[in-house]
Structures are given as C-alpha cells and as structure tokens.
Amino acid sequence: MSKPExxxxxxxxxxxxxxxxxxxxxxxxxxxxxxxxxxxxxxGLTRNLSEMAxxxxxxxxxxxxxxxxxxxxxxxxxxLKDLETIKKQIPEGIIKLxxxxxxxxxxxxxxxxxxxxxxxxxxxxxxVEGKLRDLPGFGEKLEQSILKGADFAQAAAKRMLIWDARTxxxxxxxxxxxxxxxxxxxxxxxxxxxxxxVGDLDILTTARNGSKAIEFFTKLEQVERVLGAGETKATxxxxxxxxxxxxxxxxxxxxxxxxxxxxxxxxxxxxxxxxLKLGMTINEYGIFKLTKGKAGRKVxxxxxxxxYKALGMKWIPPELRENRGEIQAARxxxxxxxxxxxxxxxxxxxxTKLTDGxxxxxxxxxxxxxxxxxxxxxxxxxxxxxxxxxLSPADLHRTIKEAxxxxxxxxxxxxxxxxxxxxxxxxxxxxTDEDLGAIGAVIAAVHTHFKISGDEMTKRVIRAxxxxxxxxxxxxxxxxxxxxxxxxxNVEEVLGAAAKNQTALELNGQPERQDIFDTQAKRAKExxxxxxxxxxxxxVHQFGYIQIALNIARRxxxxxxxxxxxxxxxxICEWLGN
DNA sequence: GCCGTTTTCGGCCCGACTGTTTTCAGTCG
Numbered sequence: 060m061s062k063p064e065x066x067x068x069x070x071x072x073x074x075x076x077x078x079x080x081x082x083x084x085x086x087x088x089x090x091x092x093x094x095x096x097x098x099x100x101x102x103g104l105t106r107n108l109s110e111m112a113x114x115x116x117x118x119x120x121x122x123x124x125x126x127x128x129x130x131x132x133x134x135x136x137x138x139l140k141d142l143e144t145i146k147k148q149i150p151e152g153i154i155k156l157x158x159x160x161x162x163x164x165x166x167x168x169x170x171x172x173x174x175x176x177x178x179x180x181x182x183x184x185x186x187v188e189g190k191l192r193d194l195p196g197f198g199e200k201l202e203q204s205i206l207k208g209a210d211f212a213q214a215a216a217k218r219m220l221i222w223d224a225r226t227x228x229x230x231x232x233x234x235x236x237x238x239x240x241x242x243x244x245x246x247x248x249x250x251x252x253x254x255x256x257v258g259d260l261d262i263l264t265t266a267r268n269g270s271k272a273i274e275f276f277t278k279l280e281q282v283e284r285v286l287g288a289g290e291t292k293a294t295x296x297x298x299x300x301x302x303x304x305x306x307x308x309x310x311x312x313x314x315x316x317x318x319x320x321x322x323x324x325x326x327x328x329x330x331x332x333x334x335l336k337l338g339m340t341i342n343e344y345g346i347f348k349l350t351k352g353k354a355g356r357k358v359x360x361x362x363x364x365x366x367y368k369a370l371g372m373k374w375i376p377p378e379l380r381e382n383r384g385e386i387q388a389a390r391x392x393x394x395x396x397x398x399x400x401x402x403x404x405x406x407x408x409x410x411t412k413l414t415d416g417x418x419x420x421x422x423x424x425x426x427x428x429x430x431x432x433x434x435x436x437x438x439x440x441x442x443x444x445x446x447x448x449x450l451s452p453a454d455l456h457r458t459i460k461e462a463x464x465x466x467x468x469x470x471x472x473x474x475x476x477x478x479x480x481x482x483x484x485x486x487x488x489x490x491t492d493e494d495l496g497a498i499g500a501v502i503a504a505v506h507t508h509f510k511i512s513g514d515e516m517t518k519r520v521i522r523a524x525x526x527x528x529x530x531x532x533x534x535x536x537x538x539x540x541x542x543x544x545x546x547x548x549n550v551e552e553v554l555g556a557a558a559k560n561q562t563a564l565e566l567n568g569q570p571e572r573q574d575i576f577d578t579q580a581k582r583a584k585e586x587x588x589x590x591x592x593x594x595x596x597x598x599v600h601q602f603g604y605i606q607i608a609l610n611i612a613r614r615x616x617x618x619x620x621x622x623x624x625x626x627x628x629x630x631i632c633e634w635l636g637n
Numbered sequence: 638g639c640c641g642t643t644t645t646c647g648g649c650c651c652g653a654c655t656g657t658t659t660t661c662a663g664t665c666g
Contacts (some may be wrong), residue, residue: 096638161655164663166664201657324666327651332650334650
C-alpha cells in the first residue's frame with residue numbers, strides 16, 4: 060500500500076518553518092531569505108511537486124540544489140532531518156512569538172534563552188509580572204508594548220477581504236482629500252495590487268506640511284490606537300480591526316513613494332537590485348545616480364513611469380508586481396495588455412430568487428444591462444442542493460421558457476438561461492442528460508463532499524469537464540477565505556482536461572470565494588483553457604463584484620482575448636453551439 | 638541558500654520609527 064502523498068502545502072509549510080527557525084538561530088539573513096523565497100515560489104505552483112523531476116525543480120526561481128534536496132527529502136520521508144534537529148534545540152512555540160508586533164527573531168531568542176519563554180501565554184505572564192523590563196535592550200515601555208502586541212496577535216492574524224478593505228480605505232482617502240492638509244491621497248499596498256485579501260491598509264499622501272498631515276490622520280475618528288507616529292509616517296489600528304500605515308512625502312516624490320508603497324516587497328527588492336547594476340539607487344524619494352556608494356544626482360521621482368523608464372523598462376501594472384517574471388517581461392517589452400473593465404460585455408454566473416438569490420430574472424437582466432453589458436447568463440442551483448432550494452426539473456423547464464419570452468420582447472439585450480449544476484460525488488451531474496440538453500448553458504460545480512481525497516476529487520471534476528453538456532466549471536477550489544480551505548485537487552490535471560475538452564473555467568468575483576487563484580488562472584491560459592469572469596451575484600447589487608473577478612484576471616496576466624466575457628451575444632451563441 | 642549583461646565566489650535593498658542607549662540595535666514594510 061502506498062503512503063499518503065505529501066502535498067505542496069505541507070512542503071511549503073516545512074520550508075517556511077525552517078526559515079523561521081534559522082532566523083531565530085541567528086543564521087545568515089540571506090539564507091533565511093532563501094527559504095522564504097523558495098516557499099513563495101512553490102506557493103504559486105499548480106503542479107504537484109511529487110510529479111516534478113529534480114531538474115524541473117532546479118529551474119524554478121529561488122530553487123537551487125539545496126532546496127531541491129529538501130523538497131525530495133520531504134517527499135520521500137514526510138519530514139526534514141535538519142528541521143527535526145533544530146526542533147530539539149529550539150521549541151516550536153517560539154515561532155508563534157514572531158506574530159507579535161515588535162517581536163522579531165533577536166528578541167524572541169533572548170526571551171527564550173533567559174526566561175524560557177516559548178509561547179504567547181508565557182510571554183504575557185512574564186510581561187505582567189514585569190520580568191521583561193530588566194533584560195538587556197528592554198525597558199518598561201517595550202514590556203508594555205509587547206504585552207499589548209501579544210493581545211493583538213490573534214486579531215491581526217486574519218486578513219481582510221479586498222472588497223471590505225477598499226471601502227474603508229476609500230473613506231479615509233476621502234476625508235484626507237477634503238481636509239486640505241494633503242495634496243494627493245491614494246491607497247497603495249496589496250489593495251492597489253488587487254490581492255484577494257489585504258493584511259493592512261497603506262495610504263500614501265503628498266503634502267507640503269508633513270507633520271500636519273500626520274496629526275490629521277492619527278486623529279481620524281476611525282482610529283482606535285496609534286501604534287507609532289513620526290515626521291513622515293504613522294501606523295494605527297483602526298476600529299475596523301485592521302492596521303493602517305500612513306506615509307507622507309513631498310509632492311515631487313509622489314511616483315517614487317507610490318512605487319515603494321505599492322510593493323510587493325519582492326518586486327521592489329528586484330527593482331533596487333536592477334538599479335544598482337545600472338549604477339543607480341532607488342528609495343521612496345526617487346531614483347538617483349550612485350556616486351561614491353551614495354545617492355547623488357536625482358534621475359526621476361515624480362511618476363512611476365519615469366522611474367521604470369530610468370531602469371530601461373515600461374511601466375508595470377500594480378497587479379503584476381509580485382516578482383513572477385514581470386520585470387523581465389517589462390525589460391524585453393513583453394508585458395501583457397491587461398483586460399480592462401470596459402472590455403467586458405456580460406456575466407456568466409449569478410442567481411435569482413427562484414433559488415438563493417434575491418431578485419427575479421427580469422430584475423437581474425435589467426441590472427446587468429445597467430452595467431453597460433449586452434448579455435447575461437442567469438442561473439440557479441440544481442435540484443440536489445437543498446440548502447439553496449435547488450430547482451426541480453419541472454421548475455427548470457418553466458424558467459427556461461421564461462427566459463425565451465424575455466428574449467422575444469427584449470431589444471439589444473439577451474439572457475442566456477443557465478444553471479449552476481452540482482457535480483455529484485462520483486462526477487455525475489445533478490440533472491439527466493435530457494434536462495442538461497435543454498439548458499442554454501451549464502455551469503458545473505462542487506458544492507458537497509469536499510473532504511474526499513485529491514485523487515477522487517480530480518477524477519470527479521474531470522468527469523464533469525468531459526461531459527459534453529457542461530460549458531463552464533465553477534468554484535475550482537471551494538474555498539471560503541478565512542473560513543474554509545480549498546478542497547484537495549490536482550489542478551494541473553484538471554487544467555489539462557479543460558484545455559483538451561475546451562470546457563471553460565470560472566474566475567469567481569464573490570469577495571470571500573475568488574476561485575481560482577491568480578497563478579492557476581495564469582497557468583490555465585498557458586494551457587489554452589477558455590476562461591470566464593463571473594460575479595456569482597445573488598442580488599442586483601452584486602454585479603459590482605465583476606471588479607473582483609477582474610482583479611484575479613489582471614493578476615493572472617490575462618488579456619482581452621483570453622476571456623469569453625469580451626464576446627458579443629452572437630459569438631456566445633456560437634461558442635455554446637446553440 | 639541562490640545566483641551571474643562585471644562574478645562559479647562574494648555578493649545578496651533601503652529608510653523610518655521606537656526605545657534603549659549615549660551612538661545604535663531591533664523591527665517593520
């Protein structure tokens with residue numbers, strides 16, 4: 060009997076843990092960075108590491124001989140000898156201490172070596188008893204700040220959905236702009252990069268009087284607690300339970316600061332390395348000629364475009380700034396022309412009040428038309444999904460007729476009556492072939508039995524992909540951000556099957572779903588899988604979620620021609636073969 | 638530990654803020 064397969068996630072966890080341990084040990088920081096980098100590279104992979112040859116692993120960025128050996132060792136033994144050795148020297152609980160604001164590897168190591176502190180609970184106890192203040196480099200203030208940080212560690216661990224974060228950031232930006240204390244105000248960071256979730260908000264402003272701007276910001280009514288405030292930056296904890304970093308620079312430095320504050324950190328590091336090679340140096344104030352190892356004459360600073368240009372490359376859209384090949388692409392003028400909102404002509408997946416939606420078919424159609432679209436797929440859940448009041452075959456045929464009647468009298472706008480049909484546990488569909496044939500467009504999705512093995516799930520979904528009635532696969536992860544992990548599935552195999560059968564895959568815009576991952580969508584494009592953006596709207600107010608789906612598409616390097624949403628109603632008909 | 642449009646060895650981004658210190662270490666992004 061073969062032993063259970065080691066997942067990519069487990070390998071990533073162990074390598075990342077190894078990096079943390081080495082950091083605590085006080086190892087060479089670049090060696091630590093190598094583990095972080097490797098974990099980051101692997102997390103963007105769609106293929107199973109267990110199916111990759113050593114030379115393929117070695118070709119991945121940040122994976123050299125050492126990491127390849129580590130990966131193979133984990134695959135064959137389920138663990139790492141080096142890691143087990145370190146665990147005997149340093150208790151694993153210490154790693155948790157690093158989640159605390161103001162607690163880094165040096166302090167964590169000191170606390171453990173002197174006071175035997177190896178958990179957040181032990182740390183709190185020691186701080187309350189006033190035992191930290193006498194340690195070298197510590198004092199009463201640091202003791203208090205660490206105690207507060209320990210209470211906060213759990214709350215801060217959750218990342219906020221981008222949809223919520225955007226609203227909060229927009230409100231703060233509004234207030235800053237109205238105040239008159241700043242010239243410009245903009246949300247940067249992972250929010251600007253369009254990530255699924257954000258860990259904190261980054262607000263960049265320009266002002267002639269920086270300290271006035273800082274004062275205004277730290278006194279906003281949304282601020283619960285000021286974590287730090289200086290001349291040019293402030294960090295606060297908002298009542299909305301998220302950290303907000305604020306930065307102010309002179310108007311002349313806006314572009315440089317925006318670049319710096321948008322990140323990602325990895326993207327910025329590579330840009331700075333590039334600059335050094337060209338005899339320049341980049342900071343948040345601009346890009347400068349390097350003279351005698353120091354920043355000399357300023358080359359550019361006002362706009363991001365100027366700075367990229369000084370580095371010999373085109374401006375890179377924020378969604379691509381993850382150090383996943385965008386810098387090389389920009390240098391060789393091979394950046395994609397990313398899809399934009401105005402390219403989209405319709406939505407493929409949403410629901411009416413017949414099942415778990417809030418509005419009637421006509422209302423959904425009107426709302427879609429108001430988005431400026433030309434057509435919309437309106438769907439509902441299939442019979443077995445009882446929690447969502449799934450449609451019986453009789454209801455199904457009635458609503459198909461309803462859509463036909465709408466189209467008969469509608470001018471310049473078209474409804475495609477679709478259904479989100481459950482993929483049953485064994486891969487069969489939740490309606491008969493005859494019923495499926497009557498539906499204009501079939502969207503197949505897994506909604507039940509999430510816990511089956513990766514092998515079973517892969518077979519199950521591929522069986523649906525191979526079903527000639529199925530047009531689109533939805534929810535190819537089943538995750539609920541912050542609530543439910545993705546189900547296990549071999550994405551690479553599924554993408555291969557989708558490409559072969561020309562079954563489309565969905566990029567879902569529901570804020571807490573956002574299946575599939577950007578890296579998977581990028582891989583899908585490479586393999587030639589048709590892709591669709593969907594809102595999965597459950598009311599007329601949710602068509603705006605197309606923006607979230609668009610974020611995924613842009614992070615996945617997708618262009619207009621990669622998405623079926625850019626087709627006309629006529630072209631959609633041809634694609635469906637109707 | 639990784640990597641190469643100077644290098645297969647010797648580099649590996651940069652600055653703000655805090656709290657501890659008497660000039661700087663640690664942390665953060």
